[in-house]
Amino acid sequence: MNELKELARHVLEVARAEGADDVVTEAINSSIAQVRFSNNQIDCINSWNEKHVALFVAVGRRIMSTDLRALDSKDSLARELVALAKKAPPSKIYGGIAKGKFKYRPGKIDKRIVGLSDPSKYVLDAIEGAESAGANNIGGTFYVRHGRNAIASSGGAFGSDESASVDLSVRAFVQPEASGHAVCCAAKLSDLDARGIGEKAGEMGVRAKNPVQGEEGKMDIIMEPLFLGSVTQSTSHMMSAMSVEIGASMYAKKIGKRVASNEVTFVDDPTITSTSRRSYDHEGVPTRRNVLIKDGVFKTYLHNTSTAKRFKTKTTASAGPLIPTANAMAAQPLPFHPVLTPGDWKLDEIIADTKRGLYFNNTWYTRFQNYSTGEFSTIPRDAILRIENGEVVGSVKNIRVSDNLMNLWKSVDALSKAAEEVYWWDEASPPSTLPIARATGMNITRSS
């Protein structure tokens, strides 16, 4: 780990010596193995090994960033970046990086995960579990992740962090149109019950057997954490100050306003034990628990130092990756680990209390007509169970939730006591810890 810290500091010093005023360097060394499976057997085992340095420099208000991946040439590349920054046009909206004496609390990792040599075993257990529950066609992914990271900045940040986690995703078909999906995210290998996850997906698939065409109309919907994880992705991105600035958020001008029902307290908490725990944001500010919605009232946007300055507030330690990604602008404030505070319901009680509703296992393809107003639709997938007069009476298919996201959160009237961490593909991402939630009177549509 010291080697990574030295690497981060070295690049920082090279950039400073070349004339950069503000510098942030993040040295990253990651090793990821993935087992992909479908049709009850393993398709491919992938592994990715990367070591690189993300570098941000500012000369006055002239900003540049790069991902230094050819580390043999890191010094010359860092100097070149500063030279380019000197010639770059200034950014009037750049507000600097965080400055201070920062103390970090690095997490502890499970060394059993780092040393895991045969991840296939867990996949075979999951397949067996799903088969034992009645599924006949099973697929998914199993990831083993180990990441080491060091950060250094001209603002005083200097630290390192390490993470190790596993995540298993299992989709189990019982019939061609009857499936269940279950996931497990664990920072400790002993928390992974691969067979149990397979069984859970298989059991949900059995409950979804013989689905009939769903109906249109207003219905109460009960959302499992996996479904809610996808909704949470859209919701939490709109809490980013940069999303607000470009008009891509329904939370613009909503601080202090009601944006959800009283039941909803929504937090971003990268400090708890989870697969996305981190000690500092991408500027090197120690992470913290940020309450974003408290009892239905919007409290704060997610900020980095620069957006905080423009909004006349303080950073929430939410600076995202220095290099832009497919889904985020450079250093865009982002949630690291959203948490929806659980309620006091048992699932059985929620179902018994629902007169006419649908129970959703999972969803995908959430898309918006207009982010600033929140009109959206999403397509439930896997088990969709029909509830009448407090009982599950069958399963349905081919429906869509077509409503407004603000309305969905304002319609939440029940949250389960139990919560779980979920992460799945690009949908339920980033990892989040969520209970089961019910929203009343949501609009259900279908193809004509």
Next chain:
Amino acid sequence: MLDEDVAEATLDLAALKADTLLAEVRLEERNSRQISIRSGQVSNVTKSSDSGMNVRIVLSNGIGFSSSNRISKSEGARLVQEAVRQAKSAKRRSPVSFSSERAIDTSWEVRQKRPLVEVSTDDKLEYLRGLDNAVMKTGAKVQGRYYEQRDYETASLLVNSEGSRIRSLLPRVVVESYNLVSSKGETEQSIREWAATGGWENVEAWALEGVLADEVRMLKRQIDKGKKVKPGVKDLVCGPEVAGIAAHESCGHPMEADRILGREMSQAGKSFVSPDMIGKKIGSRYATVIDDPTVQGSYGYYAYDQEGVKARPRYLYKEGLINEFLHNRESASRMNVQSNGASRSEFYLREPIVRMGNTFVAPGDFEEDELIGSVKDGVLMHSFTEWNIDDKRFNQKYVSREAYFVKDGELAGPARKCILEITTPAFWGAIDAASKKVVLTSGECGKGDPMQGMATDMGGPMIRLRSVMLK
């Protein structure tokens, strides 16, 4: 320059294993630049170089893929060891097989009239500021403005144990826009992308100052004058952008053979299409959808796929019948056909999987005004905003961004947020006319785990759907 010695030495090690059916080594290098402005101010300037290599080992009982952002003989040896171990640990019950394909030794590249690397950051910034100014000059209240330009060149070297040696150089350039227009207390949003293979000459040809100015004027008009469509059964004329998204979502994706075989079942999903549906009816005689990676200058262009198979046009739906699936070598072998060159990978860190190139509806023989002229009561949906489709690619929804009522063959004012929610056979079965001119639009297609964003074009002519339910 990518080091051919490293590739050959690594391949030699990989091919030495007696039970190896196929070994591939791919070295890649990418130089990329990105600049963005929001509300007229510089938001981000990024410049990066990346290079690395991967090794894919195919054994009869498993496939291993290992990658690293280091290129050296020793790293290659480590990757071979890792990929072999991974492939062995898969312990597949049904044996892996790949279609037999001709070995290719070639080099190909896309030339740039105005090389991307020669356009300075200042010039790019001026270009983006020009877009911002053009939008501001319209007088519309555009409260959200974000414009991004990015470009990159990817050099690739693929070698395999069957004798293929393919070197390529592919430059791509992209402009994205985000606009949020407000008027009378309401808003309309537009997110668009223009992209191509080639140089800066593409950006100049797009003439986006005028396009974006027209776009925000249109959004304001939608707010000020647009009326909701009264739900009912009507005729619908779809512009090329809408025809294109349907071609991509409800033809291209369900015709991907890996999806049909279930390999994407837990992520992008399966397909309503089964292997025995070749020749089955899916739409009217106007339902011809082609996926063609060889369209010069298109965003989804490539000459050879990343398994070394030559690219060619694929007629997915042909005159209303399911005609040909998109294949890589593994899916082709499973279905006893040859690969049709649809195996693509985002970069060296990702395994190649079945992907589209440029997917579009075939042109017909009507003039555009003829299509509209025969509509008594309907809607022209030029473009879309919200869209989605289920994971078997059967139930889709498109909500208009720009649409107009059609009364007695004439446009009759803006229609706002017109909704088409329809099944795949109903969509393709309702087409009774297509215009002569195909227009392509660009998009990043998402598939794979981890997600691989893939450069694609989609499009078509104007198409007319008779008697569909609009909301």
